Amino acid sequence: MKKLSRNKKIVIVLLLGVLVIGAAMAYPLLRPYAPPNQSNQTNNQSPEETEASETPDTSKPEQPETPVKEYELITENEKYKIRREPDSNNYTITLYAIINRPEQHDQYHEQLREYKQEALQYLQSNGVDASKLDITYDPAEAKDL
Numbered sequence: 001m002k003k004l005s006r007n008k009k010i011v012i013v014l015l016l017g018v019l020v021i022g023a024a025m026a027y028p029l030l031r032p033y034a035p036p037n038q039s040n041q042t043n044n045q046s047p048e049e050t051e052a053s054e055t056p057d058t059s060k061p062e063q064p065e066t067p068v069k070e071y072e073l074i075t076e077n078e079k080y081k082i083r084r085e086p087d088s089n090n091y092t093i094t095l096y097a098i099i100n101r102p103e104q105h106d107q108y109h110e111q112l113r114e115y116k117q118e119a120l121q122y123l124q125s126n127g128v129d130a131s132k133l134d135i136t137y138d139p140a141e142a143k144d145l
Contacts, residue, residue, distance in 0.1 A: 080119040093119045094138040113145045 071092070074082040081094040095115040099108035116137070120130050137143045 075122060079115045080122075082119055082122065088134075089132065090134045090136070091123075092136045092138060093142075095119070095142050097139075109141075109145065112139070112142045116142050116145055 069085065071083040071085055074084055074091075076082070079096055081096075083092045083094075084090065085092075093116070095112050097108055097111035097115055099105065123130050123133075
């Protein structure tokens, strides 16, 4: 077997050292999280109970409950959506008017007016008297148009 020169031996040793150090640094990042072990003698638990208590809780974190409003979708199209709360006269009309630039503000309000009128006409054509309803508009500024 041929003898390796001194420079080649140094390069090989350095490469192996870098590989070992890199693996040692990457190991904690690649292994799954394990909580610190607790002593089996705590609370005089059996090994099964201790193992169960050491198992990390993988359930979803508790989030505050936000009530989701139930509603009945009456209709939806590219201009508006009409929803009604069950067993009530509370309606929500969402208008899909679009504003892209501040100078379009007047056109935006005209579009809101038009879509609001179409939504109210839809209700009227389906036998609903809008004057007897509690209607919430989204956006809220449509209420006074």
